[in-house]
Amino acid sequence: MSEVPVTTESTAGQAGEEPPLHGRLHYKILLTTLLCAAPLIFGVDYLFYRNLRRDKIAEQSRQLQHIAATVAVVLDVSLIPWEQDAAPPVPEALRSRLRDLQRANELEQPIDLFYRWNETWMPVFTDRPPAHELRPEAWQVIRRQEPLATDVYTDQHGTWISAYAPLRAGPESPVVGLVAVHTRADRMNMLIIDHFKLLFLEVTLTGLFIIAFFSLILRYFVTQPLGQLLEGVRAMARRDYTYPIPTTANDELGALARAFVRTRETLQHYVAELESFAQTLEEKVEERSIDLMSANQELLLANSELYENQRQLRKINEDLRRANLAVMESNRLKSEFVANMSHELRTPLNAIIGYTSLLQRGRYGPLSEAQMRALTRIAENSTNLLELINTFLDFSKIAAGKMEIQVSEVDLVKFLSETITPLEALARAKSLTLSFMSPPQVPSALTDPARLRQIVTNLVSNALKFTEQGSVTVVLDVDPAAETFTIEVRDTGIGIAEKDLPHIFEEFRQVDGSATRKYGGTGLGLSIARKNVLLLDGTIEVESEVGKGSVFRVRLPLRLREHEKMEASEKPIALPCPAPDNRIILCIDDEPDLAQQLKTMLDLTSYTVISARNVTEGLELTAVLRPRVVVLDLILPGISGLTYLERLAEDPLLKHIPVIVVSQADRRMAQTAFEFPMVIGYHPKPLDRTWLLNNLQKIEQETQLRRQTGQGVANSVENVLS
Numbered sequence: 001m002s003e004v005p006v007t008t009e010s011t012a013g014q015a016g017e018e019p020p021l022h023g024r025l026h027y028k029i030l031l032t033t034l035l036c037a038a039p040l041i042f043g044v045d046y047l048f049y050r051n052l053r054r055d056k057i058a059e060q061s062r063q064l065q066h067i068a069a070t071v072a073v074v075l076d077v078s079l080i081p082w083e084q085d086a087a088p089p090v091p092e093a094l095r096s097r098l099r100d101l102q103r104a105n106e107l108e109q110p111i112d113l114f115y116r117w118n119e120t121w122m123p124v125f126t127d128r129p130p131a132h133e134l135r136p137e138a139w140q141v142i143r144r145q146e147p148l149a150t151d152v153y154t155d156q157h158g159t160w161i162s163a164y165a166p167l168r169a170g171p172e173s174p175v176v177g178l179v180a181v182h183t184r185a186d187r188m189n190m191l192i193i194d195h196f197k198l199l200f201l202e203v204t205l206t207g208l209f210i211i212a213f214f215s216l217i218l219r220y221f222v223t224q225p226l227g228q229l230l231e232g233v234r235a236m237a238r239r240d241y242t243y244p245i246p247t248t249a250n251d252e253l254g255a256l257a258r259a260f261v262r263t264r265e266t267l268q269h270y271v272a273e274l275e276s277f278a279q280t281l282e283e284k285v286e287e288r289s290i291d292l293m294s295a296n297q298e299l300l301l302a303n304s305e306l307y308e309n310q311r312q313l314r315k316i317n318e319d320l321r322r323a324n325l326a327v328m329e330s331n332r333l334k335s336e337f338v339a340n341m342s343h344e345l346r347t348p349l350n351a352i353i354g355y356t357s358l359l360q361r362g363r364y365g366p367l368s369e370a371q372m373r374a375l376t377r378i379a380e381n382s383t384n385l386l387e388l389i390n391t392f393l394d395f396s397k398i399a400a401g402k403m404e405i406q407v408s409e410v411d412l413v414k415f416l417s418e419t420i421t422p423l424e425a426l427a428r429a430k431s432l433t434l435s436f437m438s439p440p441q442v443p444s445a446l447t448d449p450a451r452l453r454q455i456v457t458n459l460v461s462n463a464l465k466f467t468e469q470g471s472v473t474v475v476l477d478v479d480p481a482a483e484t485f486t487i488e489v490r491d492t493g494i495g496i497a498e499k500d501l502p503h504i505f506e507e508f509r510q511v512d513g514s515a516t517r518k519y520g521g522t523g524l525g526l527s528i529a530r531k532n533v534l535l536l537d538g539t540i541e542v543e544s545e546v547g548k549g550s551v552f553r554v555r556l557p558l559r560l561r562e563h564e565k566m567e568a569s570e571k572p573i574a575l576p577c578p579a580p581d582n583r584i585i586l587c588i589d590d591e592p593d594l595a596q597q598l599k600t601m602l603d604l605t606s607y608t609v610i611s612a613r614n615v616t617e618g619l620e621l622t623a624v625l626r627p628r629v630v631v632l633d634l635i636l637p638g639i640s641g642l643t644y645l646e647r648l649a650e651d652p653l654l655k656h657i658p659v660i661v662v663s664q665a666d667r668r669m670a671q672t673a674f675e676f677p678m679v680i681g682y683h684p685k686p687l688d689r690t691w692l693l694n695n696l697q698k699i700e701q702e703t704q705l706r707r708q709t710g711q712g713v714a715n716s717v718e719n720v721l722s
Contacts, residue, residue: 029223030215035703041207046133048203049196056192057161057185061149064163064181065193067105069147072165072179074101095125105181106299112180113167114138121178132157132182138164142175152185159185216542219249227433229257238265239271345389350384350664350685351593357686405448405535406667407560412445412476412485413438419456426464433463442478445485446559451532458525459489459552466491470549483559484538489552496544504542505530531709536560587611587625588618588644590637594687595660601689607696615639619647629658629699634673642669645676658699663688 075097075499098111113124114134121138123130135150145304147165154160160182167177228245235243245257321495356379359367367375420436427434456474463472470492477486507528533540538556583606587595595611602609610625613634622630634641641663649655661673661682673679681695 004227005162029218030211033211033214037207038210041204045196045200045203048199049192052196052199053189056188057152060161060185060188061163064161065147065641066715067107068163068179068181070105071098071101071181072110072147072167075167075179075619099197107170107181108184109182112182113177113182115167115177116142129701130180131178132160134180135162135164135180137162138178138180139164140598141178145175155217159189161185161188179302191708201478208227225254229260232260232264236267320470320491323609343708347591347664347685349382349386349389351597353379353386354593354597354686357689360565360599363603387525405560406450407446407448408451410445410447410452412478413442415449416456416474416476416487418458419453423457423460423464426461427472430464430468432464432469434460435471436474438476439478442476443480443558444483445556446538447556448560451536452556455529455532455554456489456530457537459487459554462525463493463550463552465490467491467549479560484555484557487554487556490549492549495546495548496542496550497546501542501544505540512543515600582583582625583607584625585609585629585631586618586621586625586633588615588636588641589631589633589662590614591633594631594633594685597687598692601687601692615641615644615647622657623650623651626654629660629696631660634661634663634669641665642672645673645679648678649676660692660695 032231039099098113099139102111109132112130112132114121114130115124116122121134135153137148137150141148141164145166147163148159152159152161162182165179166175167179168175216717225246232243232245242617245261275286289352356375358364360372360375360379365400416438417436420434460472460474472492473488473490475486475490477488478484479486530540533554533556536556537560538554540555541553542550543553585598585602585607587598587609589611590613592611595609599609607628610621610627612621616639618630618632621627632641632644636644641661645659648657650660655678657678658680659676659678661670661679663670663682664685666674670682674682680699683691
């Protein structure tokens with residue numbers, strides 16, 4: 001039978017390396033008792049010392065009081081010359097009597113006599129000073145009419161105790177003087193210390209004897225039985241279950257010993273069972289070894305297949321990661337392409353729209369009616385094309401998650417009326433009725449007006465597009481309890497089939513191909529509207545019936561959570577620092593169309609337009625010309641317009657020149673430009689002549705006012721970022 005291995009320490013090692021447990025425990029208990037008893041012994045000694053000193057001082061005070069009272073009684077008062085103003089000599093008999101009393105009472109200091117003169121105690125012996133100054137207790141002798149001793153006090157001569165007694169001419173006569181006796185307290189302190197040494201030795205020896213006796217009792221009743229238990233545990237560790245352990249004590253240690261013996265017997269039984277079980281287990285292990293080896297072969301094969309699967313999975317994950325990176329790079333390139341293409345497409349379109357507007361205003365001579373109709377068609381188609389480009393750009397921004405929310409206070413009734421008004425022309429062209437309904441009391445909303453305008457415009461335009469007869473109605477409703485407002489766009493158009501409703505908000509999706517050919521459009525209007533609704537934390541629903549019309553319902557919160565937003569469009573105008581007669585406008589744009597439009601718009605004014613094609617050329621011309629105003633495009637080749645603004649802000653001579661930004665830059669770039677104090681306005685391309693002249697007029701008014709007052713006044717210009 002194989003034995004279960006048990007890890008034990010050798011008996012020789014235990015006996016040679018460790019002292020008995022009861023010895024170590026005994027020393028620890030003895031040390032702990034000493035540490036606990038030492039403060040108690042010292043405390044008792046201190047109490048004895050304090051009481052002894054108090055008793056000795058009290059005894060000495062009583063003795064001095066008795067001596068002072070005795071001197072006051074036996075002293076012949078008639079020998080004292082009370083009339084000191086005549087300074088008669090003190091009789092030698094009085095001096096001799098006092099010396100006798102001093103020797104009789106073993107006093108170290110001479111006895112002093114005082115008599116009361118007005119409010120002062122005067123010494124009787126004028127030929128020598130008093131041995132000690134009078135203490136405050138001397139006045140209490142007069143009040144109490146009895147001897148009184150002082151507390152221990154210290155002066156320049158040492159530590160003393162004094163006593164005073166009243167002097168009377170007779171038993172019933174008033175107090176006429178004082179007797180003062182003195183003794184050193186130093187000698188008394190030495191006596192106290194000598195006595196305390198003996199007392200301290202007695203108390204300490206008694207305490208140590210008690211501790212030693214307690215230690216012996218503790219060793220016999222506690223540590224010695226614990227040592228026997230330890231030897232039993234060590235024997236059990238050696239698998240010796242026969243070591244004798246006394247169990248006769250009728251206390252906690254005896255109970256512990258009996259419990260240990262029972263535990264040892266139980267353990268011995270379990271060890272025997274464990275050895276039997278180990279033998280049986282060994283036989284079973286031998287039986288299962290063959291099966292386990294076979295299973296190991298199968299497991300190795302399975303592990304090989306698993307490793308191959310993991311390798312293929314890692315390869316697939318790597319392919320997915322590369323594909324994901326490729327998709328991300330494709331999205332980035334797509335975004336850059338859309339942004340670049342929108343800029344490249346809008347630049348010539350802006351020029352077309354700008355020049356068309358100039359031609360329609362007759363800047364290049366009168367036009368015939370046919371030419372005006374042709375120009376109108378050019379302007380309409382250019383505007384439609386610009387709207388399509390802007391739609392694609394908005395969609396790409398939303399898809400890329402770059403659309404920002406700019407929150408401001410909106411008067412819903414006024415805002416919706418102004419949004420719908422430009423669409424009335426389209427309704428009249430199709431003989432449709434476009435109406436707006438709202439409750440009488442509508443609170444203002446905190447939302448993004450640009451996104452809300454795009455939502456309403458897309459929904460109303462979509463309704464007008466697919467409605468041939470009837471009406472389009474915009475209904476505003478407010479739910480104060482839910483803090484939401486609802487905009488419904490109802491039309492009497494062709495309607496939407498139920499099977500097409502789930503796909504109505506998908507990109508580039510219309511009801512069918514014939515709708516695209518008949519009504520036109522990109523299929524992005526409803527998709528952009530839905531994405532804008534989600535950006536504003538709202539919901540959009542649609543109800544429709546073929547042949548009867550549709551209802552688009554948008555529900556938005558009245559108070560949209562605050563986002564980072566651009567400051568209000570009005571911004572203080574920084575006055576330029578050039579000479580008053582400087583009428584130069586510097587145009588910085590890589591395309592010559594903007595400069596040409598400025599020249600045409602300002603041909604009847606006194607302004608001179610000078611153009612620069614890049615930031616470097618613009619900075620040089622700005623430093624040389626000190627223009628009245630700078631018209632800046634933010635999107636420039638190489639160095640951007642933002643860098644021009646940074647360089648301008650760093651130059652103390654140029655940082656006050658007003659800058660008007662005319663650009664198709666995105667909102668973030670425009671917002672960054674507005675952080676520079678010299679930027680006073682922003683207008684997207686194409687530039688509006690009326691807006692430009694209004695801003696130039698405000699700048700001139702500000703300049704004129706500064707000439708008169710010597711300081712600038714902040715004005716505001718309209719921000720048209722939305």
